[in-house]
Amino acid sequence: MHPTRDQAPGGPPAGASHDPALVIEGLVCGYGGGDVLHDVSLSVPAGAITCVVGPNGAGKSTLLATISGLLRPKRGTIKLHGESLAGKSPRQILDMGLVHVQQNHSLFRDMTVRENVELGGYILRDHALLLRRRGYVEEMFPQVAQWAGQKAGSLSGGQQRLVEFARCLMLDPSLVLLDEPSMGLSPKVLRTVFDAARLMNAQGKTILLVEQNARAGLRLSAHGIVLENGRVRLTGSGREILEHPEIGALYLGGAVTRASGPAPGDGGGAPGAAH
């Protein structure tokens, strides 16, 4: 067990639930040309962080887009808490408690941070509820409240990520999809962003995380999935995948076994419940 830094929110609730939050079976999907995902099956345990890693172009973003309803699968089933997502629009899927934070920055740049956060609750008809949620989210991310009046486009990359996180929590989702939140961030900012993800998880959100920065992503996560050429290559606990010799050599820059301790500057090491 590695000593952890001041882990304010504590680790994710260990083994919170036994039913998986999300179950995918035999998923085939593409963009009209060839298939990008071939027969993908996986499950995302409730209450934990699950990390999908894999090389560029493996289909990670495509997988998330299919789950959130941006893309229609050709074949296969996706079930959220046992309920099928087949034929549902992104809007209906939001209603069911699943939100998706895209890989590319997706804030509305010309709007203020506050407007962006409120737009996270666009589908809420009840204004009082919207304000309550905003209060809750701004309490969780006090910095976001400080930037309220600024144009979203004027924030730095890391700040925008935090606002995106705040925005996605406006619906009080049960499952959050995060696509490469660390992309383009310095190690220091990356830590802040990962802390925020951990904080969300500590608040009871199940998280499906996609990370190019595989080592950092897997350390944060209880479970890992390796996606390669649109197929699931390996699943296991975050640690098993980190220490898998072949995977280490392929995606983690090799020599994983020796470097299994937290790298200098790494946030909290493996969160408490990672195994």
Added chain:
Amino acid sequence: MGRQIYEAVVDGILVGGVYGLMAVGLTLIFGVLDIINIAQGILVILGAYLSYALSVHLHIDLFLGLLLTVPAMFVIGVAIYWAFMRPLRGRERTSMSLLASYAVAIIIEGILYWIFSPNYVQLNAWYVISSVRVFGFYLPYIYLFGFALAVALVVVLYMILYRTRFGRSVRATMQDQTASRLIGIDVNRVAAVTFGIGVAVTAVGGMVYGATSGGFNPNSGYDLISRLLAIIILGGLGSIGGALAAAVFMITLESLVSIWSPNWAIVVFYAALVLVLTVRPSGLFGRQGVRLQ
């Protein structure tokens, strides 16, 4: 001479306001859908003919008639969107929309020729004929009424865009379609309604145009669309404030030049466009062509 200039400026501002309203409709459609609606010019003429039919056959006042023609043009706009624009997808949609909306323009023009013949007609009412002394010279009332209505409608559009939930969804869709879908906005509905609003304003533009242009026929749409396109490009595609400013600027410039030579007026119009775009390729208020990727 000084007096002529003064008159030309007042005239330019008043007429420019109405062009501004028509251009706002066009630029809004582009901003949300990446579609250039070439049919906007002929739709203005269709709006003028609707006012004409109501006023000549049913003796309904031109301004009162707008209560019918504006909703009618809205419905026509939504129908055009569903039939011709919605099927356009992907990267080529902007250029494809030029063809699709050109087809729409030809169809409407054909129908108008068939119903109304190529003879020029003009809209008439007491406020078109009688003049009022403003700023020291005489102007038909319609210029003032038309300008006031255009300004009021632009304010209403602004309020819708910046004060309502629907307006927020429109602005969000203008900035990022995928992100908008991911927060639950039905971007197809936003697109259809926006297209409808963009076309609905042509009912007002058409009525004022039909009463102030000294006569129109189904061919008049071409002259209008070329001006409107120049205006929204100059203002920066997708920029509402830009479209308004460019409309007043261009129409004033045109009316100033026509003091010396009416033939040169329209040339100067496009020369000014080319000049400004050379210095600022994104137009006066454009954001470096972000909308065109």
